[in-house]
Amino acid sequence: MGKIAFWYEFASTYSYLTAMRIDEAAQRADVEVEWKPFLLGPIFKAQGWTSSPFNLFPAKGRYMVRDIERIAADRGLRFQMPDPFPANGLHAARIATAGRADGWCAPFTRAVFKAQFADGKDISDADVLASLLANIGVDSEAAFAAAGLHAAMDQLRLTTEEAQARGIFGAPSFTTEDGELFWGDDRLEQALAWAQKL
Incomplete structure:
Protein backbone atom coordinates (compact mmCIF):
# COMPACT_ATOMS: atom_id res chain seq x y z
CA MET A 1 0.00 0.00 0.00
CA GLY A 2 1.27 3.45 -0.94
CA LYS A 3 1.29 6.37 1.46
CA ILE A 4 1.01 10.15 1.26
CA ALA A 5 1.29 12.88 3.85
CA PHE A 6 -1.49 15.47 3.73
CA TRP A 7 -0.17 18.84 4.88
CA TYR A 8 -2.90 21.33 5.73
CA GLU A 9 -3.54 24.61 7.53
CA PHE A 10 -6.89 25.36 9.14
CA ALA A 11 -7.04 28.85 7.60
CA SER A 12 -6.65 27.40 4.10
CA THR A 13 -9.78 27.40 1.95
CA TYR A 14 -8.39 24.83 -0.48
CA SER A 15 -7.39 22.57 2.43
CA TYR A 16 -11.10 22.51 3.35
CA LEU A 17 -11.92 21.11 -0.08
CA THR A 18 -9.27 18.41 0.25
CA ALA A 19 -10.08 17.43 3.83
CA MET A 20 -13.66 16.66 2.86
CA ARG A 21 -12.68 14.22 0.10
CA ILE A 22 -9.21 12.81 0.72
CA ASP A 23 -10.20 9.71 2.67
CA GLU A 24 -12.59 8.48 -0.01
CA ALA A 25 -10.13 9.23 -2.81
CA ALA A 26 -7.27 7.53 -0.96
CA GLN A 27 -9.38 4.48 -0.20
CA ARG A 28 -10.21 4.08 -3.88
CA ALA A 29 -6.49 4.35 -4.71
CA ASP A 30 -5.48 1.98 -1.88
CA VAL A 31 -3.18 4.67 -0.44
CA GLU A 32 -2.74 5.45 3.26
CA VAL A 33 -3.03 9.07 4.38
CA GLU A 34 -1.02 10.68 7.16
CA TRP A 35 -2.77 13.87 8.35
CA LYS A 36 -0.24 16.60 9.13
CA PRO A 37 -1.57 19.93 10.44
CA PHE A 38 0.99 22.72 10.26
CA LEU A 39 1.16 26.51 10.33
CA LEU A 40 1.55 28.63 7.21
CA GLY A 41 2.29 31.82 9.18
CA PRO A 42 6.01 31.11 9.71
CA ILE A 43 6.35 29.99 6.08
CA PHE A 44 4.68 33.16 4.79
CA LYS A 45 6.84 35.25 7.12
CA ALA A 46 9.98 33.65 5.70
CA GLN A 47 8.79 34.78 2.25
CA GLY A 48 8.31 38.33 3.49
CA TRP A 49 4.50 38.13 3.64
CA THR A 50 2.59 39.59 6.57
CA SER A 51 -0.72 37.89 5.73
CA SER A 52 -2.30 35.42 3.34
CA PRO A 53 -1.44 36.09 -0.32
CA PHE A 54 -5.20 36.23 -0.88
CA ASN A 55 -5.22 39.36 1.29
CA LEU A 56 -1.99 40.81 -0.06
CA PHE A 57 -3.16 40.45 -3.67
CA PRO A 58 -6.87 41.43 -3.78
CA ALA A 59 -7.50 40.21 -7.33
CA LYS A 60 -6.13 36.81 -6.36
CA GLY A 61 -8.33 36.83 -3.25
CA ARG A 62 -11.47 37.61 -5.22
CA TYR A 63 -10.66 34.86 -7.69
CA TRP A 104 -9.15 11.27 15.96
CA CYS A 105 -7.13 13.88 14.08
CA ALA A 106 -8.97 13.29 10.79
CA PRO A 107 -12.56 13.54 12.08
CA PHE A 108 -11.67 16.55 14.21
CA THR A 109 -10.01 18.23 11.23
CA ARG A 110 -13.06 17.70 9.03
CA ALA A 111 -15.29 19.06 11.81
CA VAL A 112 -13.17 22.20 12.17
CA PHE A 113 -13.12 22.87 8.43
CA LYS A 114 -16.88 22.36 8.17
CA ALA A 115 -17.56 24.61 11.16
CA GLN A 116 -15.43 27.38 9.68
CA PHE A 117 -16.13 27.28 5.96
CA ALA A 118 -19.62 25.79 5.85
CA ASP A 119 -21.20 27.00 9.09
CA GLY A 120 -19.42 30.33 9.59
CA LYS A 121 -18.19 29.57 13.10
CA ASP A 122 -15.15 31.09 14.81
CA ILE A 123 -12.60 28.27 15.12
CA SER A 124 -10.51 30.31 17.56
CA ASP A 125 -13.39 30.08 20.06
CA ALA A 126 -12.75 27.44 22.73
CA ASP A 127 -16.48 26.73 23.09
CA VAL A 128 -16.75 26.00 19.37
CA LEU A 129 -13.80 23.62 19.52
CA ALA A 130 -15.17 21.91 22.63
CA SER A 131 -18.48 21.34 20.89
CA LEU A 132 -16.76 19.88 17.83
CA LEU A 133 -14.76 17.51 20.01
CA ALA A 134 -17.87 16.39 21.86
CA ASN A 135 -19.64 15.75 18.55
CA ILE A 136 -16.93 13.27 17.52
CA GLY A 137 -16.90 11.59 20.92
CA VAL A 138 -13.69 13.12 22.31
CA ASP A 139 -13.46 14.50 25.84
CA SER A 140 -12.81 18.20 25.32
CA GLU A 141 -11.12 18.80 28.67
CA ALA A 142 -8.64 15.99 28.03
CA ALA A 143 -8.05 17.19 24.45
CA PHE A 144 -7.50 20.79 25.58
CA ALA A 145 -5.08 19.59 28.25
CA ALA A 146 -3.15 17.50 25.74
CA ALA A 147 -3.02 20.40 23.28
CA GLY A 148 -1.57 22.63 25.98
CA LEU A 149 1.29 20.29 26.75
CA HIS A 150 4.75 21.16 25.52
CA ALA A 151 4.80 17.88 23.58
CA ALA A 152 1.89 18.95 21.35
CA MET A 153 3.18 22.50 20.93
CA ASP A 154 6.66 21.22 20.11
CA GLN A 155 5.29 18.67 17.66
CA LEU A 156 3.32 21.33 15.78
CA ARG A 157 6.41 23.51 15.60
CA LEU A 158 8.50 20.57 14.37
CA THR A 159 5.87 19.66 11.76
CA THR A 160 5.90 23.25 10.50
CA GLU A 161 9.70 23.19 10.34
CA GLU A 162 9.54 19.87 8.49
CA ALA A 163 7.12 21.39 5.98
CA GLN A 164 9.56 24.24 5.37
CA ALA A 165 12.45 21.81 4.99
CA ARG A 166 10.47 19.84 2.39
CA GLY A 167 9.91 23.00 0.36
CA ILE A 168 6.22 23.33 1.19
CA PHE A 169 5.01 26.88 0.57
CA GLY A 170 1.22 26.53 0.65
CA ALA A 171 -1.65 24.28 1.60
CA PRO A 172 -2.87 21.75 0.91
CA SER A 173 0.29 19.94 -0.05
CA PHE A 174 1.05 16.25 -0.36
CA THR A 175 4.35 14.40 -0.12
CA THR A 176 5.07 10.82 -1.05
CA GLU A 177 7.50 8.40 0.56
CA ASP A 178 10.16 9.20 -2.03
CA GLY A 179 9.90 12.92 -1.20
CA GLU A 180 7.86 14.07 -4.20
CA LEU A 181 5.84 17.24 -3.50
CA PHE A 182 2.40 18.08 -4.90
CA TRP A 183 0.61 21.36 -4.12
CA GLY A 184 -3.08 22.10 -4.31
CA ASP A 185 -6.41 20.32 -4.03
CA ASP A 186 -6.30 19.74 -7.78
CA ARG A 187 -3.08 17.72 -7.40
CA LEU A 188 -4.52 15.15 -4.98
CA GLU A 189 -5.18 12.55 -7.66
CA GLN A 190 -1.69 13.01 -9.10
CA ALA A 191 -0.16 12.53 -5.63
CA LEU A 192 -2.20 9.38 -5.06
CA ALA A 193 -1.22 7.97 -8.46
CA TRP A 194 2.44 8.67 -7.71
CA ALA A 195 2.18 6.93 -4.34
CA GLN A 196 0.63 3.87 -5.98
CA LYS A 197 3.77 3.35 -8.06
CA LEU A 198 6.14 3.23 -5.06
Missing part, protein backbone atom coordinates in the same frame (compact mmCIF):
# COMPACT_ATOMS: atom_id res chain seq x y z
CA MET A 64 -10.04 32.36 -4.87
CA VAL A 65 -13.45 33.04 -3.30
CA ARG A 66 -15.26 32.51 -6.60
CA ASP A 67 -13.16 29.44 -7.40
CA ILE A 68 -13.97 27.85 -4.05
CA GLU A 69 -17.65 28.69 -4.49
CA ARG A 70 -17.72 26.89 -7.83
CA ILE A 71 -15.82 23.83 -6.65
CA ALA A 72 -17.75 23.53 -3.40
CA ALA A 73 -21.10 23.76 -5.21
CA ASP A 74 -19.98 21.09 -7.66
CA ARG A 75 -19.06 18.80 -4.76
CA GLY A 76 -22.20 19.47 -2.73
CA LEU A 77 -20.36 21.45 -0.06
CA ARG A 78 -21.41 24.72 1.53
CA PHE A 79 -18.90 27.56 1.59
CA GLN A 80 -18.65 30.99 3.14
CA MET A 81 -15.59 33.09 3.78
CA PRO A 82 -14.80 33.56 7.46
CA ASP A 83 -14.50 37.05 8.86
CA PRO A 84 -11.76 37.79 9.70
CA PHE A 85 -9.69 35.90 7.17
CA PRO A 86 -7.42 34.15 7.75
CA ALA A 87 -8.90 32.70 10.92
CA ASN A 88 -6.67 31.98 13.90
CA GLY A 89 -6.33 28.20 13.76
CA LEU A 90 -3.43 27.83 16.20
CA HIS A 91 -5.40 26.17 19.01
CA ALA A 92 -7.24 23.93 16.56
CA ALA A 93 -3.91 22.87 15.05
CA ARG A 94 -2.51 22.04 18.48
CA ILE A 95 -5.60 19.96 19.26
CA ALA A 96 -5.39 18.16 15.91
CA THR A 97 -1.71 17.49 16.57
CA ALA A 98 -2.57 15.98 19.95
CA GLY A 99 -5.27 13.89 18.25
CA ARG A 100 -2.84 12.30 15.81
CA ALA A 101 -1.61 9.93 18.51
CA ASP A 102 -5.14 8.89 19.51
CA GLY A 103 -6.61 8.43 16.04
